[in-house]
Amino acid sequence: MSSEYTSNATTAGVNYTVSSLSERPDLTDEHQTTGGSAWPEFMIHDPVAIANWDKMMSYFAGDQLSMLVEGQIAAVINMVPIRVETDLIQLPDRGVDWGVEKSVEDHENSTPPNAMMGLQVVIGKNFRGQRLSEIATQEMIVHARKRNCDFVLLPVRPNGKHAYPLIPMDQYINWERADGQPFDNWLRIHKRLGGKTIKVCHQSMIIPGTIAEWESWTGQKFPGSGQYIVPFALNPIDIDVDQNTGRYVEPNVWVAHRTG
Known part of the structure; x- marks a missing residue:
């Protein structure tokens, strides 16, 4: 599936291209390195992700996107296609692990997807602070639309929650700033782009x-x-x-x- 195109990132004031690994397999090593650059060491030891990662990269190379600025990967977007019930409140308490397993299972069973699940958006170290995470989220929606999917679903990792590890997630997501917007920056970006918070998935990764x-x-x-x-x-x-x-x-x- 072809997904490479040029887009003007007017919000950030930069021009970029979006390319999948199926089109640019030469970017695989840089894509993987950039994608792993934002996580603490323990996060890369999820056994479900480890067991399925090679299959996902092979089956869904066309859904692994790189945002390129002047030839460098500015952001990595990892997505997988899945089939979900349209009543999204039924989404499981397992998030990432469920989506990883189900995407592989659906592919191997030839189950047509109706959603793209975002696994991660990672901004390259040299490009942080330029609002590229917002643009990358918009590119996820564009890609899902091209794939004729009805939804982009994300088991979001709120990027401020680590500072409050003793606060239950159900409580944290209801915190608001004085202007009524979500306290958490990542949740705030999704809301600004029209995303709807469905519920907490308490056992997203083990x-x-x-x-x-x-x-x-x-x-x-x-x-x-x-x-x-x-x-x-x-x-x-x-x-x-x-x-x-x-x-x-x-x-x-x-x-x-x-x-x-």
């Missing part, structure tokens, strides 16, 4: 590991059982010394954009 693995991923020590606050985690990490396990359950927020 990341298990041994205590040694968690100490390696975080640079922290976990000398006893209990809950620990870890930088950039949205919830505390559960450590069980007797079982030699650490477990992180990431809550996200289902947000939907209609393409029509």
